[in-house]
Amino acid sequence: MDPRSEVLLRQAELFNGTVLFAGLPADDLLGHFPDAQGWSWHAGEHALLDARFDHRCHFGTAPNEADVQAAVLFLPKSRELTEYLLNTLAARLSGRELYLVGEKRAGVERAAKQLAAFGQARKLDSARHCQLWQVRVINIPEKPDLHSLAQHYELQLTDGPLKVLSLPGVFSHGRLDVGSALLLEHLDDLPGGHLLDFGCGAGVLGAALKRRYPASQVTLLDVDAFAVESSRLTLAANDLQAEVINGDGIDAAPVGLSAILSNPPFHQGVHTHYHASEHLLRQASQHLVNNGELRLVANSFLKYPPLIEQHLGPCQNLAEAKGFRIYRANKR
Numbered sequence: 001m002d003p004r005s006e007v008l009l010r011q012a013e014l015f016n017g018t019v020l021f022a023g024l025p026a027d028d029l030l031g032h033f034p035d036a037q038g039w040s041w042h043a044g045e046h047a048l049l050d051a052r053f054d055h056r057c058h059f060g061t062a063p064n065e066a067d068v069q070a071a072v073l074f075l076p077k078s079r080e081l082t083e084y085l086l087n088t089l090a091a092r093l094s095g096r097e098l099y100l101v102g103e104k105r106a107g108v109e110r111a112a113k114q115l116a117a118f119g120q121a122r123k124l125d126s127a128r129h130c131q132l133w134q135v136r137v138i139n140i141p142e143k144p145d146l147h148s149l150a151q152h153y154e155l156q157l158t159d160g161p162l163k164v165l166s167l168p169g170v171f172s173h174g175r176l177d178v179g180s181a182l183l184l185e186h187l188d189d190l191p192g193g194h195l196l197d198f199g200c201g202a203g204v205l206g207a208a209l210k211r212r213y214p215a216s217q218v219t220l221l222d223v224d225a226f227a228v229e230s231s232r233l234t235l236a237a238n239d240l241q242a243e244v245i246n247g248d249g250i251d252a253a254p255v256g257l258s259a260i261l262s263n264p265p266f267h268q269g270v271h272t273h274y275h276a277s278e279h280l281l282r283q284a285s286q287h288l289v290n291n292g293e294l295r296l297v298a299n300s301f302l303k304y305p306p307l308i309e310q311h312l313g314p315c316q317n318l319a320e321a322k323g324f325r326i327y328r329a330n331k332r
Contacts (some may be wrong), residue, residue, distance in 0.1 A: 003128035004074055004101045005029040011125055011132060014099075015072070020063060022085060023074040024049070030056055038065040040226035041169075042322070044248030059246075061146055061167075061225050062088060068096075075111050081169030084144055090118045091143040099124075100133045108133070109168040109193060117141070134284050137174025150233060155204070157184065160210060161234065165233040168203035169226045173202075179263045179324045180204055183297040186318050189213055193258030196221060198250060198280060199265050203322050205233030209261065210240045221253055223276070250280045250287060259293040260284055281307040288331045295328045 001009075002025040009032060019036040023031060026048035030036055038048040038057035050059040058064040071089040076082055090098055100115060102108030112133040115121035123131055150165040151174035166173045172180070181207060183205065190209075193216060197206035200220035210218040220231045221243060231244045245252065253260075264277035281304060284294045288328040294312055298304050300323050308315040308329045318326040 001025045001029070004103065004130050006128050007101055007125055007130045007132050008072065009152035010127060014097075014124075014134075015066055015070070017069045017213070018067070020066075020068040020071040020089070021074070021133075022063065022071060022089060024057075024072075025074065037064075041247040042248075043223045043225070043252070047248060059225065062230050064094075064321070070097040070099065072099040072101060074177050075100060075106055075108050076169060077106065078122070078169040078173065079107075079111070080149070080173060082150060083114060084146065084168045086118075087141045087144045090137045091141050093137040094140050096137060098135050098137050099132060104132050105129070116211055116230065122205060122236055143175050146229070147233065150230070152237075153183070161233065162204070162211070163237040164204055164207075165230060165237055166201055167226045167230045170224070171199075171227070172229045173199040176204065178322050182210055182319060182321055183261070183263055183322050185325060186295075187261075188276060190216075190261075190295070191258040191291075192216055193289070193309055194219065194256060195255065196253055196260045196287070198253065198260055198277040199223075199276070200231045200244070201227050201263075202236035203244070205261060205263065206231060206242055206244075207234050207238050207240055210235070210242045211238065216258075218318055220244045221247055249276050250283045253287050255287050256304070257287050257292055258289055259295065260288065262294075262296045264298065272310075277302075280308060282311045285312050285331045290331060290332045293328060294331075295296075295326065297324050297326050299323060300325050 005027050008059045015033050017035050022039045024038045026045040029052045037158050046059040073085055089281050106173050108131045115135040119135045121135040124134050125132040150167050154165050155162045195216050195218045197220045200206050200222045206220035228244050228246050305315040313332040316328045
């Protein structure tokens, strides 16, 4: 069980009744609280919870409208996302309890200071390298408008400016990361057909692809609900239309793709995970047509070429700059 959930179970008497667990891990926590419900924005974790707990977990960028007696936020990585989530929860908890639980190394003590906007916060427990904080919501915030929190910036690409909108919690919020910038410079000579932006984030790559290859079908895929919503905003801001879907990794992607392009993720919260990226390399051929192409950018220290060649075909190094490389391979 997740250590944050273990801390909650130490104080189990606080969470009987209709409690909302926001951002909860995919463990057994809901099984201990039969009247509780979950809210997740991670498609993979939501699918596991939904299958095990009979539709007791809601998925999306906002909770469902059901009334609850209290809410617990599992601390996310992003400070901006934490602020949005705390305000969203506090806006519906007048006179009721809002809890925050998180790992010490994730900055839970710093994040707990954000509770002071709602009332007198206090630390209830510290165990498993985690802390649990509580506040009774006396100062009720307005329900935040998520779209108004989007950061806007513009990229000057060879075919004209591209508007980008990113929401709190999305990778490289409010700016273009170095890896994606390099990949944007190497989008030439892609095959026609169905193109996939895997791990689309704010939709930069997918929007650039749709504008560069307007006759191609373009799909954008991400595990995070806030990323998918950001991608939709970015496409709309540039008068582009493409399919945007939530899904847990490459298994959720369409088949019959002519090309998969990606700046694949390898971080989740304060931990480092390579599973999604390595699974992409192992399974890409199952989603590509014959001679379909995989083109991705990755940190130079990541040993991706052997995996690419084992599961797809000969790997070519297209470019290298600032600690990143672009790899290209075609399905044999």
